[in-house]
Amino acid sequence: MSNIAILAGDGIGPEIMVEAKKVLATVAKKFNFEINTKDYDVGGAAIDNHGNALPDSTMAGCIASDAILFGSVGGPKWANLPPTEQPERCALLGLRGHFDLFCNMRPATLQPALSSLSTLRSDIAEQGFDVLIIRELTGDIYFGEPKGRKGEGEEETGFDSMFYSRREIKRISHLAFQAAQKRDNKVTSVDKANVLATSQLWRQVVEEVAVEYPDVELEHLYVDNAAMQLVRDPNQFDVMLCPNLFGDILSDICAMITGSMGLLPSASLNAQGFGMYEPAGGSAPDIAGMGIANPIAQILSTALMLRYSLNQDAAAKAIEDAVSSALDNGILTADLLPANEREKAKSTSEVGDYICTQIEST
Ligand SMILES: NC(=O)c1ccc[n+]([C@@H]2O[C@H](COP(=O)([O-])OP(=O)(O)OC[C@H]3O[C@@H](n4cnc5c(N)ncnc54)[C@H](O)[C@@H]3O)[C@@H](O)[C@H]2O)c1
Ligand SMILES: CC(C)[C@H](C(=O)O)[C@@H](O)C(=O)O
Ligand SMILES: [Mg+2]
Structure with a gap:
């Protein structure tokens, strides 16, 4: 029972x-x-x-x-x-x-036969896609401290803290590579390493973990490009490994291009x-x-x-x-x-x- x-x-x-x-x-x-x-x-x-x-x-x-x-x-x-x-x-x-x-899995699939449900242009939707977003769920700017507000008037400031530890990045990366091994052997890691220190550590640790999975292809994308690529050609993706905030945003795109926000399930483990x-x-x-x-x-x-x-x-x-x-x-x-x-x-x-x-x- x-x-x-x-x-x-x-x-x-x-x-x-x-x-x-x-x-x-x-x-x-x-x-x-x-x-x-x-x-x-x-x-x-x-x-x-x-x-x-x-x-x-x-x-x-x-x-x-x-x-x-x-x-x-x-x-x-x-x-x-x-x-x-x-x-x-x-x-x-x-x-x-x-x-x-910490491990949020959001699988988004579109069968070519159901391409008319998608909000994508028909020639793109007809390719279908099968994307698994693996989103880190207990770190990042969601949980980082300090966060809050201080000051007054025009100087009143709202602030949040973006943090990732090596331990947090490692454990979610292993799960992404293991998931890819059961699928199409490709991981796209999403970050903003051109601006954020947390993303620079993210990219470095993902690369270190990747060495243990030589059969899995790894690519890195900046999050803005990842959002664009999801709408341009989602069929290029297999597993998308995302920090918490970027995974939140990209998973709404993934939901919509399958047809509706009301189609996308998730498991948090x-x-x-x-x-x-x-x-x-x-x-x-x-x-x-x-x-x-x-x-x-x-x-x-x-x-x-x-x-x-x-x-x-x-x-x-x-x-x-x-x-x-x-x-x-x-x-x-x-x-x-x-x-x-x-x-x-x-x-x-x-x-x-x-x-x-x-x-x-x-
Ligand atoms: N897991 C959660 O509990 C969760 C997740 C996201 C947002 N929220 C909260 O929900 C509230 C509303 O947020 P929002 O409007 O930004 O996002 P939302 O996902 O609730 O809605 C966005 C749009 O998608 C549509 N939509 C969503 N689910 C649908 C479904 N099952 N069937 C048909 N249409 C569906 C809505 O009608 C709306 O037009 C906010 O308080 C937000 O914080 C909660
Ligand atoms: C409601 C909100 C806190 C939540 C998140 O940002 O994680 C939601 O958008 C989600 O995607 O599960
Ligand atoms: Mg969300």
């Missing part, structure tokens, strides 16, 4: 989590394993109910679990709280930091293999409560959880196949359709139901 802590959070989080839970129950039944899920408040919802975005009861539930399935947190209602109380920083970064979830699984996108306040959010990123994050934390490869694959079938057969939420075809859009629950039926029937 596996215990899963479910943290749905804010905005579209609870809506897409309902679909992920349905899918989880469907594969558990089909593949005959037991899952015990328990819901916990997190983010803005937890501020409203407990006065704190990451209550002790939620943290205790996560510690007692085998994996965390996370929705998304934040929204305009809580955006003006002091930074340390905000849902994103307190709950999301709090969980990533507490469990030392620590050295012991404990993981938290969440869509790369956010709480989408602009569409929350309308029943139109795309549940696929949450459902594919559930598949990643089954693969990496619960050792249920067949169930993970069944989910991924059912998602492909939904996309192939035009079972699409509005975000995947051009404006003049939105009347064909399916709701969040219709997409979830289709995926469950597909899993049951194959």
